[in-house]
Amino acid sequence: MxxxxxxxxxxxxxxEEALSRSTQLMEIxxxxxxxxxxxLLEAFRSDMAVDYKVDLHDIVTIHDKRAExxxxxxxxxxxxxxxxxxxxxxxxxxxxxxxxxxPIDGTANFARGLAxxxxxxxxxxxxxxxxxAIYDPVADLMFAADLKGSYLNGTPLRSRSVEQETxxxxxxxxxxxxxxRLDGREVALTNLGELVETFSTLRRPGSAALSIAHVAAxxxxxxxxxxxxxxxxxxxxxxxxxxxxxYEPLTLGxxxxxxxxxxxxxxxxxxxxxxxxxxxxxxxxISESRIAKIAAQRSETAATA
Numbered sequence: 001m002x003x004x005x006x007x008x009x010x011x012x013x014x015x016e017e018a019l020s021r022s023t024q025l026m027e028i029x030x031x032x033x034x035x036x037x038x039x040l041l042e043a044f045r046s047d048m049a050v051d052y053k054v055d056l057h058d059i060v061t062i063h064d065k066r067a068e069x070x071x072x073x074x075x076x077x078x079x080x081x082x083x084x085x086x087x088x089x090x091x092x093x094x095x096x097x098x099x100x101x102x103p104i105d106g107t108a109n110f111a112r113g114l115a116x117x118x119x120x121x122x123x124x125x126x127x128x129x130x131x132x133a134i135y136d137p138v139a140d141l142m143f144a145a146d147l148k149g150s151y152l153n154g155t156p157l158r159s160r161s162v163e164q165e166t167x168x169x170x171x172x173x174x175x176x177x178x179x180x181r182l183d184g185r186e187v188a189l190t191n192l193g194e195l196v197e198t199f200s201t202l203r204r205p206g207s208a209a210l211s212i213a214h215v216a217a218x219x220x221x222x223x224x225x226x227x228x229x230x231x232x233x234x235x236x237x238x239x240x241x242x243x244x245x246x247y248e249p250l251t252l253g254x255x256x257x258x259x260x261x262x263x264x265x266x267x268x269x270x271x272x273x274x275x276x277x278x279x280x281x282x283x284x285x286i287s288e289s290r291i292a293k294i295a296a297q298r299s300e301t302a303a304t305a
Contacts, residue, residue, distance in 0.1 A: 067103035106207030122234025132235025161271030168221035212236035253294035
């Protein structure tokens with residue numbers, strides 16, 4: 001029977017082989033992120049052209065696409081048994097290791113010269129995140145995790161949060177225009193008002209992956225989001241949990257109850273020691289309201305079919 005290795009507070013015990021594999025995948029993720037560092041830094045704060053995807057709030061640049069292509073090529077070279085889901089290029093491959101890649105999380109910041117964006121790469125095996133890296137090229141900060149722990153530039157990482165939300169700093173992008181459409185403008189602004197009045201500080205820096213990494217590092221007390229994708233948070237979930245923090249997924253009615261954390265479009269991320277009832281109440285209210293609306297829409301569709 002293989003020797004059991006002590007694991008993080010949030011993870012199951014893992015054997016030496018599984019740990020070695022996850023560490024290898026973490027190193028691939030880190031190296032892939034570093035492979036796009038120089039071209040992204042060269043492009044940052046340059047005169048770049050931008051394009052739009054879903055609407056004018058959803059920016060993309062040629063640098064996102066080029067970085068993703070570089071990351072894909074690097075991963076497939078170093079781990080051929082891979083499948084890769086990227087924000088820009090969709091799914092390729094059918095290997096046993098599923099990667100989730102966001103070449104620039106925080107593209108709007110990147111395109112305008114705001115220094116809060118990152119590269120996010122997560123590796124999943126059998127539905128479980130086993131390794132990941134979030135790299136901030138401007139600050140040269142490499143957040144990473146394997147099945148044993150989380151690290152910042154190679155040093156073990158531990159989260160910490162103030163206990164009371166009235167003294168805490170919350171990072172959230174809520175609400176954006178999509179939230180106005182889904183929740184109603186008045187409701188969304190009321191939700192924001194509660195959070196602004198309750199928390200000591202509320203910030204909207206713009207990258208879910210980097211926001212959660214900051215919670216894992218203890219630089220922010222909590223983060224919450226209501227419109228993320230797997231490539232935004234796959235790596236972040238493991239980094240936060242292995243740093244001792246808590247990641248609570250919210251389905252928002254978009255995925256089945258019990259879906260993997262990283263597949264859920266909403267989340268509450270908190271560090272060790274946090275107890276934030278207002279944040280929990282507001283976030284759960286948003287999720288439950290959206291679940292109810294989707295259920296009502298399905299019932300109406302079924303009744304008229």
